[in-house]
Amino acid sequence: MGKETAQKINKPRAIRRLVIWYKRNSAVTSIVDTAASSAATASNVAGNVVSGAGSVVTTASNVASNVAGNVAGNVVSSAESVVNTASSVVSNASSIAKNTLQPLVFDPLKRLQNSDNILDKVEDIQSKRIWIAVDGMGGDYAPGPILEGCLEAIGRFPINIKFVGKIDKVKDAAEKTGIAELLENEINNNRLELIDSGEPIGMNEEATAVRKRKNASINVAMDLVRNNKAEAVYSAGNSGAMMASAIFRIGRLKGIDRPAIGALFPTRDQTRPVLVLDVGANTDCKPSYLHQFALLGNIYAKDVLQVKKPRIGLLNIGEEECKGNDLSLKTFELLSSEKSFDFGGNCEGRDVLSGSFDVVVCDGFTGNILLKFLESVGGVLLDILRSELPRGRRGKVGSAFLRSNLLRIKKRLDHAEHGGALLLGVNGICVIGHGSSKSLSVVSALRLAHSAVNHGVMDNLNQLQKLQVLNS
Numbered sequence: 001m002g003k004e005t006a007q008k009i010n011k012p013r014a015i016r017r018l019v020i021w022y023k024r025n026s027a028v029t030s031i032v033d034t035a036a037s038s039a040a041t042a043s044n045v046a047g048n049v050v051s052g053a054g055s056v057v058t059t060a061s062n063v064a065s066n067v068a069g070n071v072a073g074n075v076v077s078s079a080e081s082v083v084n085t086a087s088s089v090v091s092n093a094s095s096i097a098k099n100t101l102q103p104l105v106f107d108p109l110k111r112l113q114n115s116d117n118i119l120d121k122v123e124d125i126q127s128k129r130i131w132i133a134v135d136g137m138g139g140d141y142a143p144g145p146i147l148e149g150c151l152e153a154i155g156r157f158p159i160n161i162k163f164v165g166k167i168d169k170v171k172d173a174a175e176k177t178g179i180a181e182l183l184e185n186e187i188n189n190n191r192l193e194l195i196d197s198g199e200p201i202g203m204n205e206e207a208t209a210v211r212k213r214k215n216a217s218i219n220v221a222m223d224l225v226r227n228n229k230a231e232a233v234y235s236a237g238n239s240g241a242m243m244a245s246a247i248f249r250i251g252r253l254k255g256i257d258r259p260a261i262g263a264l265f266p267t268r269d270q271t272r273p274v275l276v277l278d279v280g281a282n283t284d285c286k287p288s289y290l291h292q293f294a295l296l297g298n299i300y301a302k303d304v305l306q307v308k309k310p311r312i313g314l315l316n317i318g319e320e321e322c323k324g325n326d327l328s329l330k331t332f333e334l335l336s337s338e339k340s341f342d343f344g345g346n347c348e349g350r351d352v353l354s355g356s357f358d359v360v361v362c363d364g365f366t367g368n369i370l371l372k373f374l375e376s377v378g379g380v381l382l383d384i385l386r387s388e389l390p391r392g393r394r395g396k397v398g399s400a401f402l403r404s405n406l407l408r409i410k411k412r413l414d415h416a417e418h419g420g421a422l423l424l425g426v427n428g429i430c431v432i433g434h435g436s437s438k439s440l441s442v443v444s445a446l447r448l449a450h451s452a453v454n455h456g457v458m459d460n461l462n463q464l465q466k467l468q469v470l471n472s
Contacts, residue, residue: 129158129191130453132446133230136165137200137217138237140436144173146236149442151182154191156443157450161186162230164195164221195220200237203435207240210248218242222249225428232449234420236433236442243281246426255464258282259425260293261364261432262300263371267355274352275301276315276360277424279367287330290314290361291338295464296424297359298341303455304448305358313347313357315366321346327363335361381409420445422452424461429453 134150136143143165150161163170174180186192198215201207210219218237222245224230235242243259252259262277277293278285294312301310314331316324321332323346335343347360352370362370385402420441423430431449434441 129160130232130450131160131162131224131230132449133162133164133195133221133224133233134446135200135217135221135233135235135237135242136163136170137197138235138242139433140203140236141438142200142236143170144177145438146442147174147183148177148179149437149439150192150446151179151186152439153443153446154186157447159446159450160190161192161446162195162221162224163192164197164217164224166199167194167196170194195224197221201241203238205238205241207238207244210241210245216241216245218245219249222246222428222430225430226250231453232429232431234431234433234442234445234449236420236435236437236445239280239432242430242432243423243426246423246428246430250426250428253425253427253461253464256292256296256425258285258289258292259423260289260296261367261421262297262424263367263421265353265374267353269355272307272355272358273305274355274357274360275305276352276362276367276370278362278364279371279421280364281423282364283368284365285327285363287327287334290327290331290363291334292425293361294335294338294341294343294359296461297361299460299464300422300424300457301358303457303460304451307358309342310358311342311344311356313344313351313360315352315360315362315370316346316348319346319348331361378409382407420448422448427458427462429458 134146136146136150139146147163147170150163153159154161171180171183174183183192187194197217197220198213200217201209201213210216213219218235218241221230221233221235225233226249233246239261243261247259258278259281260278261281262275263279264273265276267274275297277297278289282289294314298310298312301307312335314328314335316328316332318324321336322329324332328346332346344357347357349370351357352360389402420431420433420437423432429449429452431445431452433445437445
């Protein structure tokens with residue numbers, strides 16, 4: 001028998017073994033669950049029977065002599081106690097069996113599944129609720145999905161929402177999506193407030209349009225932060241308009257020449273993402289800008305990502321300090337001489353997602369290309385894996401086992417699933433959402449905004465002006 005023939009025979013065998021293996025493990029889990037359910041049902045039935053018996057005996061005791069009734073009542077009471085103890089033992093046994101056997105159902109693809117990110121930890125709901133201003137008209141699908149995400153976030157995090165938009169359109173969207181009643185409830189509970197505004201700044205409009213249209217939804221939302229009526233602002237609309245509105249309305253931090261957009265990218269370590277900035281706010285940069293981005297990113301990584309000593313990297317075409325263009329060479333010198341953070345040297349493109357760095361700085365032109373490229377990776381990877389699965393029955397079996405895992409991988413790589421990015425360098429917490437954001441992305445972005453407020457990011461960012469390098 002030739003080598004090729006043996007391989008052809010072994011492949012179907014391997015598939016069959018995998019199917020049998022999964023079925024066996026699935027059967028174990030099913031048996032454990034059924035046993036637990038049956039035990040609970042049995043205990044309920046036993047309890048009902050004993051209760052009925054007690055009722056009958058009690059009735060009989062009223063008819064018969066008091067002595068006989070009391071004796072019978074005591075007997076039944078003892079029987080009821082025995083049955084309750086037995087049912088409790090059965091229930092505990094089933095629970096122990098389930099907890100013991102279920103971990104044995106080992107899934108070899110478990111390491112590919114998405115675990116809770118450090119930002120996904122539920123915040124303490126007992127903490128003080130904060131107000132967040134939301135540009136309800138910004139985004140491709142606004143205002144319906146934006147409002148839906150806000151209502152969900154209110155129930156999950158200690159936040160209140162000032163929802164800015166054209167009130168008639170917001171209420172119409174609530175009716176169409178079936179959340180009108182929930183909206184009214186949250187308004188009555190003083191956890192959501194509708195703020196009237198004009199039309200949003202369109203995605204195709206120039207950022208400078210915010211100067212002419214003072215009642216645009218993003219301007220009204222930004223004014224709430226400026227007037228201390230909200231502690232953060234979120235918008236999935238025109239990112240350039242949001243940055244312009246932030247600069248004009250709440251201003252830049254002292255010592256910061258240009259704000260930067262910081263986006264979280266996934267790494268091999270699911271609990272430790274990397275912050276990349278700038279990803280689109282400044283297409284042309286000076287070395288001093290990138291130096292300031294590193295300072296901003298260092299504080300963000302410490303406060304929000306809870307990294308004690310963030311490692312900063314400069315995106316470049318090589319690890320050697322002599323590599324790169326004029327911007328890279330001069331920036332390398334600045335970052336190398338900075339004592340307030342840990343500079344790890346140049347970061348090549350292949351190292352961005354490796355987990356070797358906690359913060360990666362680059363100009364906005366390069367960063368935006370990197371961001372858009374990453375957004376496409378999840379979908380492309382999923383398509384490639386689908387095309388590589390065998391056809392026919394084997395393909396269907398493989399797809400059934402892998403589908404949920406592949407979708408998790410796609411979501412893990414898709415930046416749109418992470419909600420939004422922080423606009424760092426302005427005098428307030430601003431979260432920029434993806435233009436195609438829907439309810440899930442809105443929830444993630446609002447969680448990010450709450451986390452930034454909760455960890456006192458602005459207090460530490462305001463300390464940057466004391467650094468001598470920013471005053472020179």
